[in-house]
Amino acid sequence: MPEAKNISSSVAASPNTRRPLRIALFGFGTVGSSVARILVDSKPEGLELTHIYNRNVARKKADWIPASVTWTEDAEALLTSPEIDVIVELVGGLDPAGVWVERALAAGKSVVSANKKLIALKGVELENLAVSTGGHLKFGAAVAGGIPVIPGLEQGLSGDRIRSILGILNGTCNFILSKMQTGGEYATVLAEAQAKGYAEADPTEDVGGFDARSKLAILMRLAMRVEVDPEGIARQPITAVSAVDFSYARDLGCTIRQVARAEQKDGAVAASVGPVLVAAQSPLAWSRGTENMVILNGQYGGNVVFSGHGAGGHPTAVAVVSDLLALAYDSRRVRVPSKPAAVDAEFESAHYIRFTVKDRPGIVAEITGALAKEKINIRAIVQKEGFAESALPFVVTVEPCKASALDRALAAIRSQDYLIEPPLNLQILE
Amino acid sequence: MPEAKNISSSVAASPNTRRPLRIALFGFGTVGSSVARILVDSKPEGLELTHIYNRNVARKKADWIPASVTWTEDAEALLTSPEIDVIVELVGGLDPAGVWVERALAAGKSVVSANKKLIALKGVELENLAVSTGGHLKFGAAVAGGIPVIPGLEQGLSGDRIRSILGILNGTCNFILSKMQTGGEYATVLAEAQAKGYAEADPTEDVGGFDARSKLAILMRLAMRVEVDPEGIARQPITAVSAVDFSYARDLGCTIRQVARAEQKDGAVAASVGPVLVAAQSPLAWSRGTENMVILNGQYGGNVVFSGHGAGGHPTAVAVVSDLLALAYDSRRVRVPSKPAAVDAEFESAHYIRFTVKDRPGIVAEITGALAKEKINIRAIVQKEGFAESALPFVVTVEPCKASALDRALAAIRSQDYLIEPPLNLQILE
Numbered sequence: 107m108p109e110a111k112n113i114s115s116s117v118a119a120s121p122n123t124r125r126p127l128r129i130a131l132f133g134f135g136t137v138g139s140s141v142a143r144i145l146v147d148s149k150p151e152g153l154e155l156t157h158i159y160n161r162n163v164a165r166k167k168a169d170w171i172p173a174s175v176t177w178t179e180d181a182e183a184l185l186t187s188p189e190i191d192v193i194v195e196l197v198g199g200l201d202p203a204g205v206w207v208e209r210a211l212a213a214g215k216s217v218v219s220a221n222k223k224l225i226a227l228k229g230v231e232l233e234n235l236a237v238s239t240g241g242h243l244k245f246g247a248a249v250a251g252g253i254p255v256i257p258g259l260e261q262g263l264s265g266d267r268i269r270s271i272l273g274i275l276n277g278t279c280n281f282i283l284s285k286m287q288t289g290g291e292y293a294t295v296l297a298e299a300q301a302k303g304y305a306e307a308d309p310t311e312d313v314g315g316f317d318a319r320s321k322l323a324i325l326m327r328l329a330m331r332v333e334v335d336p337e338g339i340a341r342q343p344i345t346a347v348s349a350v351d352f353s354y355a356r357d358l359g360c361t362i363r364q365v366a367r368a369e370q371k372d373g374a375v376a377a378s379v380g381p382v383l384v385a386a387q388s389p390l391a392w393s394r395g396t397e398n399m400v401i402l403n404g405q406y407g408g409n410v411v412f413s414g415h416g417a418g419g420h421p422t423a424v425a426v427v428s429d430l431l432a433l434a435y436d437s438r439r440v441r442v443p444s445k446p447a448a449v450d451a452e453f454e455s456a457h458y459i460r461f462t463v464k465d466r467p468g469i470v471a472e473i474t475g476a477l478a479k480e481k482i483n484i485r486a487i488v489q490k491e492g493f494a495e496s497a498l499p500f501v502v503t504v505e506p507c508k509a510s511a512l513d514r515a516l517a518a519i520r521s522q523d524y525l526i527e528p529p530l531n532l533q534i535l536e
Numbered sequence: 537m538p539e540a541k542n543i544s545s546s547v548a549a550s551p552n553t554r555r556p557l558r559i560a561l562f563g564f565g566t567v568g569s570s571v572a573r574i575l576v577d578s579k580p581e582g583l584e585l586t587h588i589y590n591r592n593v594a595r596k597k598a599d600w601i602p603a604s605v606t607w608t609e610d611a612e613a614l615l616t617s618p619e620i621d622v623i624v625e626l627v628g629g630l631d632p633a634g635v636w637v638e639r640a641l642a643a644g645k646s647v648v649s650a651n652k653k654l655i656a657l658k659g660v661e662l663e664n665l666a667v668s669t670g671g672h673l674k675f676g677a678a679v680a681g682g683i684p685v686i687p688g689l690e691q692g693l694s695g696d697r698i699r700s701i702l703g704i705l706n707g708t709c710n711f712i713l714s715k716m717q718t719g720g721e722y723a724t725v726l727a728e729a730q731a732k733g734y735a736e737a738d739p740t741e742d743v744g745g746f747d748a749r750s751k752l753a754i755l756m757r758l759a760m761r762v763e764v765d766p767e768g769i770a771r772q773p774i775t776a777v778s779a780v781d782f783s784y785a786r787d788l789g790c791t792i793r794q795v796a797r798a799e800q801k802d803g804a805v806a807a808s809v810g811p812v813l814v815a816a817q818s819p820l821a822w823s824r825g826t827e828n829m830v831i832l833n834g835q836y837g838g839n840v841v842f843s844g845h846g847a848g849g850h851p852t853a854v855a856v857v858s859d860l861l862a863l864a865y866d867s868r869r870v871r872v873p874s875k876p877a878a879v880d881a882e883f884e885s886a887h888y889i890r891f892t893v894k895d896r897p898g899i900v901a902e903i904t905g906a907l908a909k910e911k912i913n914i915r916a917i918v919q920k921e922g923f924a925e926s927a928l929p930f931v932v933t934v935e936p937c938k939a940s941a942l943d944r945a946l947a948a949i950r951s952q953d954y955l956i957e958p959p960l961n962l963q964i965l966e
Contacts, residue, residue, distance in 0.1 A: 144695060144836060151873065246692055252837035254684075254692020261691050261867065262676055262684020265574060265857025389822070389843075406574060407682035407854040410844035413819075415837060424837040427695025432870050437691065440858075440865045443581065 127216075127434050130157035130184045132206065133196035134166045137220060137247070140423035141194060142171060150427060152434030157184055185209045192433060194426060195219040200227070207232060207243075214239045218429040220247035220422060226320035226336040229327065233441065244429035244439065249321040250275060250398040252421025253414040257428070259328045259402070260440045266404035268329035271368040272535070275321040277396030277417040278305045278312035279344050279364035283381065284394045287361050291349050304396055315341035315364070315379040322366040322377060329402060330370045332447035334377065340451035342380030346530050351460060354488060354501045355383050358458070358534075361391050365535065369453065378451045383458050383534040389413075390535065452509050456485065456534040459502045459516070463524045465495040473502065476518045480511040497526055503534065557646075557864050560587035560614045562636065563626035564596045567650060567677070570853035571624060572601060580857060582864030587614055615639045622863060624856060625649040630657070637662060637673075644669045648859040650677035650852060656750035656766040659757065663871065674859035674869065679751040680705060680828040682851025683844040687858070689758045689832070690870045696834035698759035701798040702965070705751040707826030707847040708735045708742035709774050709794035713811065714824045717791050721779050734826055745771035745794070745809040752796040752807060759832060760800045762877035764807065770881035772810030776960050781890060784918060784931045785813050788888070788964075791821050795965065799883065808881045813888050813964040819843075820965065882939050886915065886964040889932045889946070893954045895925040903932065903949055910945040912937045927956055933964065 129145070131138055138158075145155045155175055160166045163177045171177075184190055185206055193210040195217055197203040204224045207217050211232060219225065225232075225245045236243045246256045250273075259268075274280050281304050285295045296313070299305035311317050323336035344364050355362050360383040368377040384390040389411050393399045398416025403409050415421040463469055474484060482504050489500035504512065516529055559575070561568055568588075575585045585605055590596045593607045601607075614620055615636055623640040625647055627633040634654045637647050641662060649655065655662075655675045666673045676686045680703075689698075704710050711734050715725045726743070729735035741747050753766035774794050785792050790813040798807040814820040819841050823829045828846025833839050845851040893899055904914060912934050919930035934942065946959055 140836070148695075148697065150695065252696075252834075253840055254688035257691030258684035258688045258842075261687030261862055262855060262858050264861045265578075265580065265859075266682075266854040267578065392819070392822070404682075404854060406570070406850040408845045408851060410683055410842070412688075412840070412842055414840035420836040421838060424696040424834060425692060428692050428870075429695075431694045431872070432691055435870045436866075436868050437870050438865055438867045440861050440867050442861070 126152050126154035127191045127430065128154050128156045128189060129192050129194060129430060130159065130187075130190045131155060131194045131196070132159045132181065132203070133198075134158055134160040135196065136419040137422045137426070138196045139168065140419035141196070141426045142168075144423055144427045146170065146172065150431055153427070153430050157190060159184055181206055185215075186213045190215065192216045192218060192430065194430070195221055196426070197221070198223070200224055204228060208235065211235045211239060211241045211243060214241050216242040216244070216433050218244045218247075218426055218433070220245065220426060222248040222317065222320040222324060226323040229324065230333055230444070242433060242438065244432060245324070246429045247422045247425035249324050250400055250412070250416040251418065252424045253398055253400065253412045253416055254425070254428070255325070255400045255412050256328060258410075258412060259325070263329070263402065263404060263407065263410065264440045264442055266407045268402050268404050269370055270403040271322065271325050271329055271366070272390060272401040273318070273322060273325065273366040274363055274390060274393050274397070274399040275318040275366045275416065276312050276364055277398060278309065279318070280393055280398070281305075281396045282313070283344060283347070283362055283364060286347070286349065287352055289349070292345060292347065313345055314343045318364060318366045318379045322368060322379060325400070326368050326375070326377065327444050330368065330375070331442060331444040332370065332375050333444050334375060334447055334449040338449050340378040340380075342378070344381045347381045350499050351530065351532075353490065354460065355458070356386075357488060357490075358383065358503065359386055360384060360534065361386050362532070363390050363393070365390065367453070367533075374452070375447045375449045376451055376453050377449050378453065378533075381532055383532055385536070388535070453533065454506050454508055456506050456536055457504050457512055458532045458534050459504070460499055460530040461502070461525065462497055462499045462527050464526055465498045466524060469524050472522065473519055476515045477502070477504065479518070480507070480515040482507045482511060482515060556582050556584035557621045557860065558584050558586045558619060559622050559624060559860065560589060560617075560620045561585060561624045561626070562589045562611065562614075562633070563628075564588055564590040565626065566849040567852045567856070568626045569598065570849035571626070571856045574853055574857050576600065576602065580861055583857070583860050587620060589614055611636055615645075616643045620645065622646045622648060622860065624860070625651055626856070627651070628653070630654055634658060638665065641665045641669060641671045641673060644671050646672040646674070646863050648674045648677075648856055648863070650675065650856060652678040652747065652750040652754060656753040659754065660763055660874070672863060672868065674862060675754070676859045677852045677855035679754050680830055680842070680846040681848065682854045683828055683830065683842045683846055684855070684858070685755070685830045685842050686758060688840075688842060689755070693759070693832065693834060693837065693840065694870045694872055696837045698832050698834050699800055700833045701752065701755050701759055701796070702820060702831040703748070703752060703755065703796040704793055704820060704823050704827070704829040705748040705796045705846065706742050706794055707828060708739065709748070710823055710828070711735075711826045712743070713774060713777070713792055713794060716777070716779065717782055719779070722775060722777065743775055744773045748794060748796045748809045752798060752809060755830070756798050756805070756807065757874050760798065760805070761872060761874040762800065762805050763874050764805060764877055764879040768879050770808040770810075772808070774811045777811045780929050781960065781962075783920065784890065785888070787918060787920075788813065788933065789816055790814060790964065791816050792962070793820050793823070795820065797883070797963075804882070805877045805879045806881055806883050807879050808883065808963075811962055813962055815966070818965070883963065884936050884938055886936050886966055887934050887942055888962045888964050889934070890929055890960040891932065891955065892927055892929045892957050894956055895928045896954060899954050902952065906945045906948045907932070907934065909948070910937070910941040912941060912945060
């Protein structure tokens with residue numbers, strides 16, 4: 107422990123003035139093997155891979171890993187081993203990975219983690235633990251993988267006050283939606299994403315918005331300095347979007363993306379994750395396939411856009427190795443204070459609402475009446491030809507209004523017998 | 537000196553555990569007053585503005601600056617004053633600003649500078665000086681102002697090997713060219729840029745490519761780890777581009793931007809700055825007005841794109857204040873070793889060549905003959921209607937070839953009597 111402490115408080119200007127950081131890699135999957143690949147091939151100064159933990163070493167062991175590296179199935183032993191300075195946690199999830207991170211930090215080690223769920227839920231607590239023991243916690247790979255949004259925020263935008271975040275933070279959803287944009291129903295495109303390894307067998311974590319929600323909570327803390335409960339962030343699955351919505355969106359000059367959105371205004375904090383209409387000419391529509399994008403709006407600096415490969419073994423591994431190099435160079439995080447805050451989804455936004463109805467006279471009058479009651483102005487009513495009267499989709503777009511007012515209007519309509527499925531309500535970003 | 541040394545080697549985890557860094561601002565122009573504005577309004581923890589140097593205090597003195605701040609016209613006295621921890625150098629140029637930076641570092645102080653010319657020419661030397669005295673040199677504002685490219689590179693991409701850089705690094709040129717794209721000749725648009733304060737009375741530094749060249753040299757060192765002589769980077773002024781080129785570019789599905797470009801391949805380093813044809817659908821064409829953009833291509837992480845406001849008081853001030861916060865949090869730079877390298881402009885690229893000729897039979901045969909002699913394949917010959925035969929512009933595009941081969945072919949043509957101005961030769965980025 108005094109050993110580890112000595113490392114973290116060293117004042118060396120370059121890592122070559124002391125022995126390399128000894129690294130234990132936890133998890134040898136896609137990202138873990140990419141991290142090992144970069145460390146072995148690039149040999150970054152100041153870093154030495156010494157241990158690899160995996161549940162099943164016999165199955166994972168790779169012949170290109172130098173013989174000097176110890177493979178083990180005993181995670182516990184590594185957490186307090188005096189031979190190790192840094193744990194790279196790529197296992198994911200809260201248990202056991204979260205427990206391991208905590209124990210490593212408690213032992214005065216530093217931790218580099220790509221675990222968005224853990225950092226979103228327990229980041230502050232773990233950082234405080236690190237400060238108390240002299241370790242360091244870095245998690246540049248937890249959000250947007252190979253795109254340096256976290257270092258960009260901490261090191262380059264700490265002087266600004268970020269007022270809003272717009273993010274395409276989940277590559278799986280972006281692949282699915284940008285593919286649906288060129289034709290194809292959700293189920294077909296999901297199957298393709300699964301075949302390509304872009305989507306899990308159970309895609310809920312991604313398509314349900316859980317993954318993006320964790321990442322958004324992390325960005326909100328670093329950018330807006332608010333600590334919110336990630337589970338309190340409103341989320342809408344992309345599964346509700348179908349080909350007909352892309353067709354209507356195109357007529358409106360838009361396309362659809364899963365957008366993680368947060369805004370701080372007059373002390374209130376709003377955040378949401380879900381499918382959103384974005385202008386076809388806007389930066390958010392540029393990102394195709396599994397790309398990620400983050401747009402930060404600062405009071406002083408205006409908009410800053412980051413984009414690139416948010417996931418995948420190699421891009422994520424770049425973020426991990428960069429965090430390791432920062433540790434080797436004693437580059438501490440710029441950890442500006444944050445505060446707990448409540449979060450709602452009360453954006454003031456234009457909306458796209460698709461109703462699918464069994465047609466009969468008077469439906470439009472009833473819907474527009476319910477909207478009028480909440481003082482919501484209608485922008486357009488669009489109905490494409492070629493659908494059966496028994497399941498007729500048509501779209502109402504409304505001028506910017508509070509989300510809660512629209513929710514009330516839709517709740518009043520929801521029980522009507524003419525609706526054959528619940529209305530699909532999407533924000534329009536302008 | 538022991539005082540300053542104590543600060544720079546402190547191991548505090550948060551700036552609030554010690555007294556704030558005392559800051560002397562050198563230069564109270566657009567950026568300087570924005571830095572002061574953020575420090576006064578936002579009061580970032582750990583930072584205290586104590587001195588402002590300006591050549592003419594009576595003219596600059598602002599009533600919103602707290603009375604606790606000392607105004608002075610005596611720069612020299614501040615450089616060694618024990619009351620000051622950090623010098624913020626916003627004066628620009630090599631002399632006296634460069635001398636001041638050197639003297640401040642020699643006195644063990646830290647320096648935050650936005651001086652691209654100084655950093656491009658003397659960055660390595662000044663960093664080594666800082667390491668030897670225990671000071672720190674930060675220059676996040678020197679390239680792309682409010683866009684965190686430098687921190688993104690140092691902190692988030694150090695784990696990658698960057699193979700190429702494409703940058704829109706000069707807001708003045710981007711304003712002029714993106715405006716010419718929508719119609720208008722160079723002289724008219726330049727006058728508008730000057731009226732808006734986007735261009736200097738003498739615009740040579742910007743339109744000639746000198747400014748972007750310094751910035752590119754800085755990025756090349758941090759990204760590719762090569763130290764090149766900025767004055768050795770090939771440069772072509774944007775003044776040679778006229779409305780007719782935008783018209784031809786449009787027919788080719790392109791537009792024109794000033795692009796700073798560098799590539800590392802098989803040990804050779806190529807770099808250039810100048811007007812370039814970029815696909816209308818490519819990210820480089822997205823940037824409008826004074827925006828900047830940087831696209832880095834990494835061996836492991838693929839493309840990462842940064843964009844935003846590269847200049848202007850507030851965005852640049854965000855970068856300066858962020859650097860100050862990094863100093864306050866003991867966040868040292870990740871300074872991976874770089875090596876001196878030779879640089880040429882030997883890109884393998886497609887080209888657009890506009891010939892303006894006094895028409896007579898046989899011209900095309902002579903030009904294509906000269907290209908054939910260098911084994912350069914022609915892609916297209918385009919000639920728009922409506923020009924006088926006495927000054928007829930037409931365009932030849934060629935398949936990717938070595939820059940030197942094309943230069944030889946054009947040198948052979950250059951002396952021909954039918955040319956009424958030298959051919960305009962632009963790279964086409966694909």
